[in-house]
Amino acid sequence: MLRIPCPHCGPRDEAEFSYRGDATVTRPGPEDGIEAFHGYLYERRNPRGWQVEWWQHGAGCRAFLKVLRHTVTHEIRAVATATEALEVPEA
Amino acid sequence: MSQPHRLAAGGHVDRTRRVSFTFDGRRYEGHPGDTLASALLANGVRLVGRSFKYHRPRGIFSAGVEEPNALVELRDGARREPNTRATVVELFDGLAATSQNRRGSLAFDWMAVNGLLAPWLGAGFYYKTFMWPAAYWERVYEPLIRKAAGLGRASGLPDPDRYEAAHAHCDVLVVGAGAAGLAAARAAGATGARVILAEQDALPGGDLLNEPGLEPWRTEALAALAAMPEVTIMPRTTVFGFYDQGVLGAVERVADHLPEPPPHTPRQRSWTIRAREVVLATGAHERLIAFPGNDRPGVMLAGAARSYARRFGVRAGENVALFATHDGAYDAAFALAEAGARIAAIIDPRPDSPAMQRAREAGFAVRAGSVVSATVGGTALRGIELRAAGGSGRGDAVAADLLMISGGWNPAVHLASMSGAALAWDEGLQAFVPGPPAQRERSAGACRGVHGIGAAAADGAAAGRAAAIAAGFAAAPDIALPDAPAPDHRPHPLWEVRGRGKAFVDIQDDVTADDIRLAHREGFSHIEHAKRYTTHAMGTDQGKTGGIVGAAVLAEARGEPLAKVGLPRFRPYTSPIAWGAMAGEGVGAHFQPTRRTSLHAVHEAAGAVWMDAGIWKRPAYYPKREDADAWASVLREARAVRERVGICDVSTLGKIAVEGPDAAIFLDRVYANTFSTLPVGRARYGLMLREDGIVFDDGTTSRIGPDRFFVTTTTAQAGPVMQHLEFHLASVWPELDVSLASITDQWAGIAIAGPKAREVIAGVVSGLDLSNEAFPFMAVADCMAAGVPARLFRISFSGELAYEIAMPAGYAAHVWQAAMAAGAPHGIEPYGMEALGLLRIEKGHVAGSELNGQTTAQDLGLGRMLKKKGDFIGRVLAQRPGLTDPSRPRLVGLRSLDPRRQIRAGCHLLLPGGDGSSQGWITSATQSVVDPGWIGLGLLRDGEARIGSEMLAANPLMGEEVPVKVISPHMHDPENLRVRA
Amino acid sequence: MPRYSGFRILAEGLRGNSGWQPAWRKPAPKSSYDVVVVGGGGHGLATAFYLAEVHGIRNVAVLEKGPIGHGNTGRNTTIVRSNYLLPENNNFYEHSLKLWEGLEQSLGYNVMMSQRGVINLFHNDAQRNAALRRGNSMRLNGIDAEILDRDGVKAMCPLVDLDNGRYPVMGGLLQRRGGTARHDAVAWGFAHAADARGVDIIEHCEVTGMIVEGGAIQGVRTTRGEIRAPKVGLAVAGHTSTLTDMAGFRVPIETHLLQAFVSEGLKPLIDCVVTFGAGHFYISQSDKGGLVFGGGLDGYPSYGQRGTLPEAEHVYAAGISMIPALGRLRGLRSWAGVMDMTPDGSPYICKTPVRGLYMTAGWCYGGFKATPGSGWCHAWTIAKDEPHRLNAAHTLDRFREGRMLDERGNGPFFWAQ
Incomplete structure (x- = not known):
């Protein structure tokens, strides 16, 4: 079971959160066309390794958080608020 | 009723009290502190079960969770628990156990004929046959296999007991309360850390329970732990899995040692434990040796026989042989000798060792350089055959009624492995031990190959201290450790003695060394393939005693080192766990929460029939005595809205x-x-x-x-x-x-709809001009309703003049009653979800069946709502060709040509006289009140073009085909005159 | 004469079972093949079998990084059915089910396909209406389906608690031809039969790179050297993105965990496959006696093959809510597979942006039942360089075109399928 350190509420069980996809994508502008939105919505990264992803603390502060998590070990290395930058490490 | 094999003194049983129990209907007695297995042995019961495939007689093989053989159906009636290991069942008064997987009696199981067919029932035989004729598999072969397979019988009755889920946090979790675990808990507890010490046994101590000389250290350690306020000892608690980020699952058997749970007590409690640091002190399971007849009742793990003698005061045999490959097993011979048994022989493949010398000095007949090549007897051991290690053929016979065996020890690495740690091969111990940790855990004692009580305790103390320091606590003074020199546990690598007869590597599932070799011969040489092909280590014991033996046989067949062959991956659970405990309390009526609106009691009083809307309870309709059936109620309510006025709870929006x-x-x-x-x-x-x-x-x-x-x-x-x-x-x-x-929960909503709605609202709401000019369709205003603050909306779902009153939820019943009073002169009636659905279908409003996640705005006839300018979610991708394709099904109305013939949601729409291909389907259907008969909404290809034409509503599942006419979805008041009235 | 038969078992039993040969050879890889199939699970092995059997393409290698059948083929709940709503899906799955029905005879290997019936329970009007729409869609496409009332459910599965206190059972949609099969045997049977037709099954051979030149596939790099092939098919459930990353393009896939569970062995207790409509739960009993059951996704991407505790607890709770008699039985083992989740819950059997590179992927958690159909259609697509009509809709481009195959209307979220 994941334990996610919410910056507002402290470490909490995964059951309080819900996953909401890759947080490295940016919604295209209204004039960017179907191909751009297709990339945004469907062609997500699916790394075997580190991923920055959205989680909502739905049963807590309800904030959307960026979580740096490893998709094999499930280790969580960093959590940021929605407006903070959180990068995927190189290796 | 005597216990002929019970010792006069010693051990952890209370001889002052007697406990009565039955096995296969016969009454026996034991003592508190016994397990079912120790009590059966005390009474001389050797034959306790039949094996999975060949129905061979089986006895008690171990003294713990690793038991492959002694599985019984415990208790009876709705509390029957199949496959229960007699070796871990605490004896209680009135316990009833029954042997399982037999036809006829345990002694004369006629399914034992399978043993004669063994040449044709080897590993994987079923994959190679039963294919012809094709239809015979389900009809003939498979039913026979299914009936023969399986172990115990489930009761088939609802479980009468209750379970709890509980949560715990700690700085250091110590799993296992043997010498290592007790020392770890003490060392960690001394730093002030919050410690949980979980032990699957009822008695903490592990191997200390077999060492009377170290009892003072055990009791002192327990007293010290009891005195530490931050230390919690959890006996009867099995940690079954190590999950991510320091979360472990455990099951506490709260009342399994009692005939039934006392009032207000769960049978078991499942714990989710979040630990900063974990010390695994889970010990080791003794390893069997594969030799012909190694499954006969009377063959027992050496440590188990020692435990029965020392902990339970039971002599598991009178004339005893020991077959061991390392010095660590020899204490079993001494324990049995102390218990009054005769030591007939000690068989050891090694030429010499310190333990052998001590055994000789004690007068035991030591057969160095020898192995056991066969066992003799029927349903009980009568003797063994020996021969020189490395030799072949038959050897000397030695009479014995108990053969104690030990091929070494398998560290219980299950939890370490589940935590993500790789396993490492230890050549000296001939065993896999935990590699570097992947999580914040460390192993201590026998589970990482540190044997002997003194060494394990020292290892545990070091691990406990290190864990507490890692969790942020300052080191505390050292604790006292027991002084107990340990014999050498490093075994001579003897896995198998070949000879005539079946040498089992998995005693429960009847997997032999020959089966493993057959698997290899057929190419199933990877350990996972061999496991799956032979079912090796897939039984309830998960191969705790013989898993590695099968791997070793495979390694030999492959000609590769065992370290390379490896073991199958360890997965939860360390031991089987009760379904009820994993499920916890959220079952049955509590499977999901039930949401009730603030008007629930009002509907209840009005006699509502309830329906589930997601997790909400909503009134379906309100039957009256004069209503002939449910439809009569629904039509009456809908008619009230169309003709007079109705009131409806819309709080769930x-x-x-x-x-x-x-x-x-x-x-x-x-x-x-x-x-x-x-x-x-x-x-x-x-x-x-x-x-x-x-x-x-x-x-x-x-x-x-x-x-x-x-x-x-x-x-x-x-x-x-x-x-x-x-x-x-x-x-x-x-x-x-x-x-x-x-604010869904804070605000309740009441809809009042019908030609008389304005009059009713006028009787409830104050402070507003309700005239059509001042408060037209789609107007919203704050107001007072029945004297409480509220908000009034002039909106309509039914297609009639309608209002919704929103008010703080606590006032909803008050406002509802005021509206009912104001509406009484106008014939107001409450209407439920069914009438609401009827009304919206007549009006052509879409709801959940149309907004099903598969439809576009155009599909629903709402395409014109999409704004032409500006960004909005979904704007761009809604323009994809597949979604703008004019051939997509469009929303239409439907009417059954014969008003008496019902159409249903889920019918497909076919062209009359067409090829039977689906042109669309009915999403919602009802009877109409404005134009009696059956109507519906549907999604139909070329829907708009087909308005006016006839289709067939086909429901082949129910054998129905009803002619329908395609009409506009807006069947009632398409000009919206009534809502604006 | 078939290699495996009752007669052969009799004969071998009389001579100590010493004459059995490996079920498939263990060849070293050649430097080139006509077709390389990456992934030695059920889908990859089936692809190779049908390439050889139907299309006569026998110079084929199946490359598997571990032992065959050890991915999702060996860690699922073994359910086989074709009870889908959308014609594009139910026609495909029905083709697959028909292949299942003759699979033992095609392969000469007993995969223990057992048509015990699959029931989907429903608990309210909306679920019943959806079951009717789906079942009628099946019937109109020539697929067997029946609607059961409460008595019908009780007759098929007497242990189901029809009045479970929270979501009483209203009825069920039954597909009698659905059932279960022995998952491991499916991989072994396809391997055995493909091998007999000349296919090289190369285990412990991990693909480390894709050789793409001028937009066309030329072969693969592996831990056992470079292997050239003008056509390469991917059948690597859970790891598709890793391979397509190597080939230089992205696919709409996110890899998620699905847990499954088995109980201790029991005498026959549950005779059919039954799914709970009020919570994600399904159960059947294997021929060995274990109850095999599972639930929904763990809810976040993972390649870890390691499940989470709260989802497991939910699965057990749903089980008892449906069948209260399960309470005193014991869970023996749980495991997790990694699933290619797609944004509409339907798979890809298609060509890719790289010429000569094909894939069968995106099986979400429905891949096992598709095994023969997937292999059959994938083989067709590889052999003809165009899809069969049964998989014409299962393209990567369907999201670009807005032609999603969204059975349940949950899209476009990978984790919500």
Whole structure:
């Protein structure tokens, strides 16, 4: 079971959160066309390794958080608020 | 009723009290402190079960969780528990156990004929036959196999007991309360850390329970732990899995040692434990040796026989042989000798060792350089055959009624492995031990190959101290450790003695060394293939005693080192766990929460029939005595709305307050239509799309002030819409100054609909001019309703003149009663979900069956709502060709040509005389009150073009085919005159 | 004469079972093949079998990084059915089910396909209407389906608690031809039969790179050297993105966990496959006696093959809510597979942006039942360089075109399928 350190509420069980996809994508502008939105919505990264992803603390502060998590070990290395930058490490 | 094999003194049983129990209907006695297995042995019961495939007689093999053989059906009636290991069942008065997997009696199981067929029932035989004729598999072969397979019988009755789920946090979790675990807990506890010490046994101590000389250290350690306020000892608690990030699952058997749980007590409690640091002190399981007849009742692990003698005061045999490959097993011979047994022989493949010398000095007949090549006897051991190690053929016979065996020890690495740690091969111990940790855990004692009580305790103390320091606590003074020199546990690598007869590597599933070799010969040489092909180590014991032996046989066949062959991956659970415990309390009526609106009691008093709407309970209809059936009630309620006035609870609709300077901009982006132009005091129907252009939800949203909106959602999507808004505000448009609050629970909603609605509202609401001019369709205003603050909306789902009153939830019953009183002169009637559905279908309003996540705005005839300018969610991808394809099914109305013939949602629409291909389907159906007969809404290819034509509503599942006419979905008052009246 | 038969078992039993040969050879890889199939699970092995059997393409290698059948083929709940709503899906799955029905005879290997019936329970009007729409869609496409009332459910599965206190059972949609099969045997049977037709099954051979030149596939790099092939098919459930990353393009896939569970062995207790409509739960009993059951996704991307505790607890709770007699039985083992989740819940059997590179992927958690159909259609697509009509809709481009195959209307979220 994941334990996610919410910056507002402290470490909490995964059951309080819900996953909401890759947080490295940016919604295209209204004039960017179907191909751009297709990339945004469907062609997500699916790394075997580190991923920055959205989680909502739905049963807590309800904030959307960026979580740096490893998709094999499930280790969580960093959590940021929605407006903070959180990068995927190189290796 | 004597216990002929019970010792006069010693051990942890209370001889002052007697406990009565039955096995296969016969009465026996034991003592508190016994397990079912120790009590059976005390009474001389050797034969306790039959094996899985060949139905060979089987006895008690171990003294713990690793037991492959002694599986019984415990208790009876609804509490029957099949496959229960007699070796871990604490004896209680009145215990009833039955042997399982037999036809006929345990002694004369006629399925034992399978043993004669063994040459044809080897590993995987079923994959190679039973293929012809094709139809015979389900009809003939498989039923025979299924009947023969399986172990015990389930009761088939609902479990009468209750289970709890509980949660715990600690700095250091210590798993296992043997010498290592006790020392670890003491060392960690001494630092002030919060420690949980979980032990699967009822008695903490592990191997200390077999060492009377060390009992003072055990009791002193327990007393010290009991004195530490931050230390919790959890006996009868099995840690079954090590999950991510320091979370472990455990089951506490609260009442399994009692005939039934006392009042207000669960049978078991499942624990989710979150630990900063974990010390695994799970010990080791003794390893069997594969030799012909190694499964006969009377063959027992050496450590188990020692434990029966020392802990339980039971002599498991009178004339005893020991077959061991290392010095660590020899204490069993001494223990049995102390217990009064005769040591007939000690058989050891090694030439010499310190333990052998001591055994010789004690007068035991030591057969160095020898192995056991066969066992003799029927359902009980009578003797063994020996021969020189490395030799072949038959050897000397030695009479014995108990053969104690030990091929070494298998560290219980299950939890370390589940935590992600790789396993490492230890050549000296001929065993896999935990490699470097992947999580914050460390192993101590026998589970990492440190044997002997003194060494294990020292290892545990070091691990406990290190864990506490890692958890942030300061080191504390050293604790006293027991002084107990350990014999050498490093075994001579002897896995198998070959000879005539079956040498089992998995005693429960009847897997022999020959089966493993057959698997290899057929190419199933990878350990996972061999396991799956032979079912090796897949029984309830998960190969705790013989798993590695099978791997070793495979390694030899492959000609590769065992370290390379490896073991199958360890997965939860360390031991089987009760389904009820994993499920906890959230079952049956509590499987999901039940949501009730603030008007629930009002509906209950009105006699509502309930229906589930998601997790909500909503009134379906309100039957009256004169109603012939449910339809009569529904039609009566709908008629009241069409002709007079009705009242309905709409509190379950989602309600979201959207406020802030950028609220209007935000709503313009999340709705497909425009809200920034909505005047204050007006409501508008809104349509939300998902980003993929599919309709997400609809609802009425009102502007309460320049920066304040009141959004409503459908009942089903209240949560998802809230999350959708929050997500986009946080991630896509964080610059917008908007706040969101879900107020579904705070506000109740009451709809009052029908030609007389205005009169009823006038009797309830004050402070508003209700005239059509002052308060027209889609008007919104704050008001007082029955003396309480409220908000009035002139909106309509039914297609009639209608209002919704929103008020703080606590006032809802008060307002409802005022409305009922005001409506009484007008014949007001409450209407439920069924009538609501009828009315909206007549009106052509879409609901959940049409907003099903597969439809576009165009599909639903709402395409014109999409604004032409500006960004909104779903705008771009809604333009994809597949979604704008004119051949997509469109919303239509349908009417059964024969008003008596029912059409149903889920019928498909076919062309009369066509090829039978589906042209669409019916999404919703009902009887009509404005034009009696069956009507519906549907999605139909070329729907608009087909209005006026006839189709068939086909329901082959129910053998129905009903001619229907395609009509406009707006069947009732298409000009909207009534809602604007 | 078939290699495996009752007669052969009799004969071998009389001479100590010493004459059995490996079920498939263990060849070293050649430097080139006509077709390389990456992934030695059920889908990859089936692809190779049908390439050889139907299309006569026998110079084929199946490359598997571990032992065959050890991915999702060996860690699922073994359910086989074709009870889908959308014609594009139910026609495909029905083709697959028909292949299942003759699979033992095609392969000469007993995969223990057992048509015990699959029931989907429903608990309210909306679920019943959806079951009717789906069942009628099946019937109109020539697929067997029946609607059961409460008595019908009780007769098929007497242990189901029809009045479970929270979501009483209203009825069920039954597909009698659905059932279960022995999952491991499916991989072994396809391997055995493909091998007999000349296919090289190369285990412990991990693909480390894709050789793409001029937009066309030329072969693969592996831990056992470079292997050239003008056509390469991917059948690597859960790891598709890793391979397509190597080939230089992205696919709409996110990899998620699905847990499954088995109980201790029991005498026959549950005779059919039954799914709970009020919570994500399904159960059947294996021929060995274990109850095999599972639930929904763990809810976040993972390649870890390691499940989470709260989802497991939910699965057990749903089980007892449906069948209260399960309470005193014991869970023996749980495991997790990694699933290619797609944004509409439907798979890809298609060509890719790289010429000569094909894939069968995106099986979400429905891949096992598709095994023969997937292999059959994938083989067709590889052999003909165009899809069969049964998989014409299962393209990567369907999201670009807005032609999603969204059975349940949950899209476009990978984790919500």
